[in-house]
Amino acid sequence: MNRNQQHLTMPEIPMPGGYRSLPVLGFGTSANLPVGPEIVTTAVLQAIELGYRHFDTASLYNSEQPLGEAIVEAINSGLVQSRGQLFITSKLWCRDAHPQHVLPALKKSLQNLKMDYIDLYLIHWPVSSKPGIHEYPIKKEDLLPMDFKSVWAAMEECQKLGLTKSIGVSNFSCKKLADLLAIGKIPPAVNQVEVSPCWQQKKLREFCKSNGVLVVAYSPLGSIGTRVMENEVLKEIAKAKGKTVAQVALRWGYEQGIGVVVKSYNKERMKQNLEIFDWSLSDDECRKISEIPQSRASLGKDFTSPYGPYKTIEELWDGEL
Template identity: 70%
Template sequence: MNPRFKVPQINLKSGTGKIPALGFGTAADPPVDSGTTKRAVLEAIELGYRHFDTAALYNSEQPLAAAIAEANDRGLIKSREELFITSKLWCSDAHGPYVLPALKRTLKNLDMDYIDLYLIHWPVSAKPGKVEYPIEPEDFLPMDFESVWAAMEECQRIGLTKAIGVSNFSCKKIQQILATAEIQPAVNQVEVNPCWQQKKLIQLCKDKGILVVAYSPLGAVGTFYGTNRVMESQVLKDISKAKGKTVAQVSLRWAYKQGIGVVVKSFNKERMK
């Protein structure tokens, strides 16, 4: 990415503001130390990234805050307002009374007064007290969608987040949220790529005015759940050769042309570009 290139913005239909079409993810599998995360975020800011995706689960909120503070000191950004920050509510806090305290902890970790987008990380709850993955089978609990979403709405109303949304929600789970929502989700962040197209889910979200943001747009090669199907796809290789682009560029363009935002992740500066 050219640091002089401005990433296109996508209007959110719910909440306030616009979201950069391209975001930088801070989840690491296997985990990395906080210094590695901080360096990666600083390099991403230097390259022009302005949307940063974190979560309570990732243990990346504090190194993200440290990187932003240093970027501000170095003049890489003029203010926090240049950035779009997404974080997520973990399953153990996905209970009505726990939502607001969880967001306040996130804000403390980030050293911010507000974030731009707060997502329910998964459509399940877990026993309170442990922010860990994987969740032990006996700790899973059904989510009370109505009370959890009402608490998310309150977080937006009092200004701690500019918009709220969900992550890893199916069509059925989205409909459960919409059945009682006073503020509809702005975003559904899910895995989407040319080899996992999620057409039915994307269409429902479009019909409801919910922006789909794709994680693992290149297939999450190297993670425990990822595959190399995208990067090794002969169809994508042929297209990229014909266009004079890389498979990664073609895959990201495929998402963007559908009006889908993407969150990419690499701690390798050359790949960030």
């Protein structure tokens, strides 16, 4: 075990359904601007060395293959002892969100990752698109309503086969989650959604908690735009505590009892993002954060279309804006 691993034991949150715990701080591999696979591989190896144990990918990100290569290298070089020490999340893209394509899509992800199973498989967005067509953004005329019942049944089959240990969703509103909970045999373990001090999702978090669904936050630093990093309340708290704004935002997420996926390929920032576990926010600081004006940054406009199934962002989010 190297010295970095000795000083950080990553806190974990129990996963619904009794499967293993989720390392609370995940390392995200999506990129707003495309990066070469070697950059992803290097960053993942650095992240493992620093103590990250949860890695988040998706077929859309084109990062499954370099992530898989980095993990093979990490095991071979002794950075981790086994695959079982890592928690891997991937996601089903819209074009594969059809009952007959779910299992082949997961098998393709496993092939890319060089793994026999992943820990968590998520429906990426609550919308399907024409099968076989891989492009982003999706053409408006190619967006299709998802057959939630049959797609979820196919996700359940993936779990029963042991190809994923848990299944869940991403970007689901309270209403869509309630609909899924009503029809599924296996409830979703996770809903991965945008959560940050500037979009705290109190209603959704309460709904998920009362229904045994773990919330995992993406864009915890407001990576779409810089609203979190430029927020005066967070800047003031960070200055008073001798911390960075990012550390304050991540600590806030951790204190909410949710999982957090953070994304940085800069080694120093990756290290700073882990330095949130040996201090806490005061009641007064939490109150100030709770009063920050709220607005969603990830609007999902790319998943709306005049042809449907969601013509407006209000329809996509069921008014949760």
